Amino acid sequence: MNVAEAAAAVLAREGVGVLLAYPLNPLIESAAAAGIRPIIVRQERTGIHMADAISRLTSGRQVGVFCMQAGPGVENSFGAVAQAFSEGVPLVVIPGGSRRATAWVQPAFNAAVNFAHVTKWREQVSDPAAIVPALRRAFTQARSGRPGPVLIEVPADIWQEEVPGEFAYTPTTRPRSAPEPDAVAAAADILLAAQRPVIYAGQGVHYAQAWAQLREVAELLEAPVATSLEGKSSFPESHPLSLGTGGVTMPRALAEHLRDADVVFGAGASFTETGFGIRWSPRDRKRFIHNTVDPVDVNKNVPAEVALVGDAALCLAQLRDVLIERTGGAPRGRRAEVETRIREQNKPWWDEWLPLLTSEQKPLSPYRVIWDLLHTVDVAGTVITHDAGSPRDELSAFWRSEAPLSYIGWGKTTQLGTGLGLAMGAKLAAPEKLCINVWGDAAIGMTGMDLETCARAGIPILSILFNNFSMAMENKIMALSRERFQTTDISGNYADLASALGLFAERVTEPGQIKEALIRGIDATRSGRPALLEFITTQEKVYSIFSPDSYQTRR
Numbered sequence: 001m002n003v004a005e006a007a008a009a010v011l012a013r014e015g016v017g018v019l020l021a022y023p024l025n026p027l028i029e030s031a032a033a034a035g036i037r038p039i040i041v042r043q044e045r046t047g048i049h050m051a052d053a054i055s056r057l058t059s060g061r062q063v064g065v066f067c068m069q070a071g072p073g074v075e076n077s078f079g080a081v082a083q084a085f086s087e088g089v090p091l092v093v094i095p096g097g098s099r100r101a102t103a104w105v106q107p108a109f110n111a112a113v114n115f116a117h118v119t120k121w122r123e124q125v126s127d128p129a130a131i132v133p134a135l136r137r138a139f140t141q142a143r144s145g146r147p148g149p150v151l152i153e154v155p156a157d158i159w160q161e162e163v164p165g166e167f168a169y170t171p172t173t174r175p176r177s178a179p180e181p182d183a184v185a186a187a188a189d190i191l192l193a194a195q196r197p198v199i200y201a202g203q204g205v206h207y208a209q210a211w212a213q214l215r216e217v218a219e220l221l222e223a224p225v226a227t228s229l230e231g232k233s234s235f236p237e238s239h240p241l242s243l244g245t246g247g248v249t250m251p252r253a254l255a256e257h258l259r260d261a262d263v264v265f266g267a268g269a270s271f272t273e274t275g276f277g278i279r280w281s282p283r284d285r286k287r288f289i290h291n292t293v294d295p296v297d298v299n300k301n302v303p304a305e306v307a308l309v310g311d312a313a314l315c316l317a318q319l320r321d322v323l324i325e326r327t328g329g330a331p332r333g334r335r336a337e338v339e340t341r342i343r344e345q346n347k348p349w350w351d352e353w354l355p356l357l358t359s360e361q362k363p364l365s366p367y368r369v370i371w372d373l374l375h376t377v378d379v380a381g382t383v384i385t386h387d388a389g390s391p392r393d394e395l396s397a398f399w400r401s402e403a404p405l406s407y408i409g410w411g412k413t414t415q416l417g418t419g420l421g422l423a424m425g426a427k428l429a430a431p432e433k434l435c436i437n438v439w440g441d442a443a444i445g446m447t448g449m450d451l452e453t454c455a456r457a458g459i460p461i462l463s464i465l466f467n468n469f470s471m472a473m474e475n476k477i478m479a480l481s482r483e484r485f486q487t488t489d490i491s492g493n494y495a496d497l498a499s500a501l502g503l504f505a506e507r508v509t510e511p512g513q514i515k516e517a518l519i520r521g522i523d524a525t526r527s528g529r530p531a532l533l534e535f536i537t538t539q540e541k542v543y544s545i546f547s548p549d550s551y552q553t554r555r
């Protein structure tokens, strides 16, 4: 067995069914020989985003794998690996490398060195005997603790060399750890004494599959639940205790609860400071209880009065048990008041936004498209993701996700064009679901050619494009250069493009056509054909952003 064959055999033992890839890499051939389906994308970024979504939709039980060639292939992959690193997504990336003799000689691109800051673990395999242990370490590192991308670079002159001895490999498992019982008891006491507690659920709840435990704790405490962008769909947003998601934009009740909370309990959350999430302020006089899988997060951006380091499912189950011990499991009669407050705080917000969500304006309001989409699809049977920029901020506050892992939220670094690959990977991981990406015309410029991969490889996603012939988000910031040199103007007919690439495609300009077009697009995906619907939308930008003093949405 040579190195390429041994690597494919490891992937097969790890349950990898699909290898995302871009040539040349000998693993493509050996994977095919081992019964693993290689899917060739049109550029490396999209393949890595697809692998990323496979990992997310399986809570890391299945780690997405991508391979590409040395030099340009690996150089072109940086953005997607950096995205996965910032989000803590488990991935195994297997680039080719220069021959061992020149790996350290300029101008060879040394992936292990150059990806050091965007990978959790990286190795250059310098001996055929090292391939199997290197991959064992890769799968273990990718999904243990805080997950992340791992890179195993295989020099060009090693792939065909024989691996000594018999092939043997036991699939890796995901080790878990639990917080100290005393700390859990202290957290329970603080939460029970709190006047205005808020639970803040992060993506650790998804990786730990702790959805039921989160709900039990929220209902026992009769406390409202917010999620981060990445944690969206970890708590049903149709639940009366839900505050929704905190990204750049958010519902009004969430903003007001953030102002008023005395205790915040982060479950499976890093509390990482990001321009695309809740601005937790260390100056806040709130008390923080912090459950995270990685001690690196503790006291990083917020001070933790109680740190509960460990798996979110184990932590929440322990906390549930202590809460039941303390309260006898009986409600303390707070829930009605909490639910009423959420409803009342959101009432003026809905009054303000409903006209836009149901707007008859032309060019179309993106909010009208989102609203019609939300009321056309089976929300629980859908996986939806935004893109960078306006679609993220327009979608995340108004999409009410119901089922776990039905929304792929991302927003640490936000690589324009990522959403397409995420929806494609989601469709591979959950073929029975309707998988949707919502993006703008700048985003399609980044990765749009991979619509062809959807058609060719039979990945029937629904792609919702807001075409406003502009990077409208930047219009105000770039006003002078725009006036003088049209710097934010872009253009294209993307329905024609998608149709030329083999998709079902329509351009929609009339508000009254939105719903029927959506139904036709969904029907196309059901018949196995990917669909792109291009909505001609306004350049005027309004977002549900709150200034801390007024709690009116800033437009």
Ligand SMILES: Cc1ncc(C[n+]2csc(CCOP(=O)(O)OP(=O)(O)O)c2C)c(N)n1
Pocket: 388, 389, 390, 391, 414, 415, 416, 439, 440, 441, 442, 443, 444, 466, 468, 470, 471, 472, 473, 474
């Ligand atoms: C790779 C990359 N480069 C630059 C950006 C910065 N960026 C964020 S949104 C955006 C423009 C978005 O335009 P579009 O997708 O058309 O949405 P619109 O605001 O027009 O609705 C840019 C340039 C980014 N997120 N990623």
Ligand SMILES: [Mg+2]
Pocket: 440, 441, 442, 466, 467, 468, 469, 470, 471, 472
């Ligand atoms: Mg645009």
